[in-house]
Amino acid sequence: MRVGLLGLGTVGSGTAKILLDPAHRHPLVGQIELARVGVRSLYKPRSVAIEGDRLTTDLESIVSDPTIDVVVEVMGGLEPARSLILKAIAHSKHVVTANKAVIARYGDEIFTAANEAGIYVMLEAAVAGGIPVIQPLKQALGVNRIRAVTGIINGTTNYILTRMQREKGDFEAILADAQRLGYAEADPSADVDGLDAADKIAILASLAFGGRIKLSEVYSEGIRQVTAADIAYAERLGFVIKLLAIARRDGEFDETSDQALDQLQLRVHPTLVPVSHPLASVNDVYNAILIEGDPVGQVMFFGPGAGEGPTASAVVSDLLNLAANLRAGTTPKATNPLLACSHQHYCKVSPMADIVSRFYVRLLAEDAPGVIGKLGTCFGRHRVSLESIVQIGQHETRAEIVIVSHEVTEANFQTALDELRDYAEIHSVASVLRVL
Ligand SMILES: NC(=O)C1=CN([C@@H]2O[C@H](COP(=O)(O)OP(=O)(O)OC[C@H]3O[C@@H](n4cnc5c(N)ncnc54)[C@H](OP(=O)(O)O)[C@@H]3O)[C@@H](O)[C@H]2O)C=CC1
Ligand SMILES: N[C@@H](CC=O)C(=O)O
Numbered sequence: 001m002r003v004g005l006l007g008l009g010t011v012g013s014g015t016a017k018i019l020l021d022p023a024h025r026h027p028l029v030g031q032i033e034l035a036r037v038g039v040r041s042l043y044k045p046r047s048v049a050i051e052g053d054r055l056t057t058d059l060e061s062i063v064s065d066p067t068i069d070v071v072v073e074v075m076g077g078l079e080p081a082r083s084l085i086l087k088a089i090a091h092s093k094h095v096v097t098a099n100k101a102v103i104a105r106y107g108d109e110i111f112t113a114a115n116e117a118g119i120y121v122m123l124e125a126a127v128a129g130g131i132p133v134i135q136p137l138k139q140a141l142g143v144n145r146i147r148a149v150t151g152i153i154n155g156t157t158n159y160i161l162t163r164m165q166r167e168k169g170d171f172e173a174i175l176a177d178a179q180r181l182g183y184a185e186a187d188p189s190a191d192v193d194g195l196d197a198a199d200k201i202a203i204l205a206s207l208a209f210g211g212r213i214k215l216s217e218v219y220s221e222g223i224r225q226v227t228a229a230d231i232a233y234a235e236r237l238g239f240v241i242k243l244l245a246i247a248r249r250d251g252e253f254d255e256t257s258d259q260a261l262d263q264l265q266l267r268v269h270p271t272l273v274p275v276s277h278p279l280a281s282v283n284d285v286y287n288a289i290l291i292e293g294d295p296v297g298q299v300m301f302f303g304p305g306a307g308e309g310p311t312a313s314a315v316v317s318d319l320l321n322l323a324a325n326l327r328a329g330t331t332p333k334a335t336n337p338l339l340a341c342s343h344q345h346y347c348k349v350s351p352m353a354d355i356v357s358r359f360y361v362r363l364l365a366e367d368a369p370g371v372i373g374k375l376g377t378c379f380g381r382h383r384v385s386l387e388s389i390v391q392i393g394q395h396e397t398r399a400e401i402v403i404v405s406h407e408v409t410e411a412n413f414q415t416a417l418d419e420l421r422d423y424a425e426i427h428s429v430a431s432v433l434r435v436l
């Protein structure tokens with residue numbers, strides 16, 4: 001199987017290193033030939049040696065090369081990655097990609113083209129790097145009715161939140177450190193604003209719930225507003241704060257309906273996670289994905305969500321699957337349904353206003369008699385039942401009050417908060433976070 005690699009950066013170099021050193025791996029790895037490699041600059045120093053004419057800046061010539069069987073897209077960005085993937089498919093080449101941004105935005109176009117051409121587009125590396133989660137969702141867990149996929153699927157934000165927790169430090173300083181150490185990118189917005197996690201949960205939800213997802217319907221909130229104070233209060237209440245990506249079936253299974261017509265919650269936001277929850281102890285740059293299904297119960301995948309070696313491991317695992325499939329003689333136009341993605345419709349996604357959740361709120365208020373009573377009455381009027389309400393400290397001249405609610409719809413909770421903001425005794429609503 002001859003492979004054309006688009007990109008020789010972090011993931012591309014790791015992929016090349018595995019393919020050029022097949023000893024002590026699955027024997028099929030030795031049958032995958034790294035035929036051509038496309039880059040932007042021929043003169044950049046590389047950590048892996050690619051012989052003379054195999055390296056090129058003409059990526060178009062790779063995706064149209066009749067001797068290439070599979071194109072691996074690890075160049076990143078939206079264009080020309082999207083066009084090159086489509087051209088590879090048009091030239092009957094299978095595609096392996098690590099590019100969650102392209103798949104989350106153009107998956108519909110790409111998989112439609114792939115299915116019509118009888119071509120596979122594989123993406124294990126696109127979500128949670130080295131953790132096998134795409135293939136298990138397609139195959140080993142495929143018999144289950146999935147209830148929920150809940151993940152810590154962005155390593156940069158998990159690193160920042162873990163350090164904020166350990167060192168009681170503030171977001172900006174630790175982000176600057178994460179950039180210095182090379183964890184966060186120069187432009188860290190996709191990570192810290194929750195957009196990278198939104199791309200990834202859209203991909204996971206599509207596989208778990210068997211329908212396409214419109215990225216614009218994934219609610220996403222990042223971690224910029226999480227403060228050291230909230231982390232400390234959460235800890236006192238028995239929680240840690242994590243950026244969770246959640247895809248959850250709303251309501252019970254309706255056995256009479258097509259499962260794909262069921263309603264889904266799709267959301268990314270910082271969340272108070274009880275310390276006893278399995279995701280609470282996933283720290284630093286690690287990722288984890290908890291999948292709940294019927295009848296399997298809870299299954300959790302944990303490991304490195306990024307980095308050269310782990311991500312390359314996922315890329316080559318897709319190549320291995322393709323090599324095995326081609327070897328078994330599956331012909332194009334009759335793709336293996338356990339490897340292909342052939343959804344025909346879009347999933348229905350619930351508006352955030354309808355989502356039922358617990359909430360944590362930190363308020364700054366007058367330190368005067370009756371304030372807590374007024375808060376309770378306002379919440380009660382909007383059917384928000386409170387689990388706890390404590391005056392936890394003093395912030396300058398204001399009392400700092402932390403409230404944790406029972407489950408309530410987002411709409412009711414936000415209406416109550418809007419009313420509270422108008423009270424003379426409430427100085428500000430300092431933070432609002434959801435609780436798992
Ligand atoms: N890094 C990670 O840990 C992970 C990355 N991913 C995904 O993998 C993909 C690659 O990431 P990563 O390896 O970190 O990226 P890098 O920036 O390290 O590498 C990108 C490579 O693509 C080449 N390239 C980019 N644009 C062009 C272009 N227009 N023409 C020709 N060559 C081009 C670059 O060439 P040159 O070297 O000449 O500049 C470089 O070799 C991304 O989609 C990313 O989201 C997924 C999971 C984890
Ligand atoms: N930027 C991502 C890396 C790859 O997906 C992260 O921080 O998790």
Ligand code: NA
Nearest residue numbers: 124127129131
């Ligand atoms: Na993966």
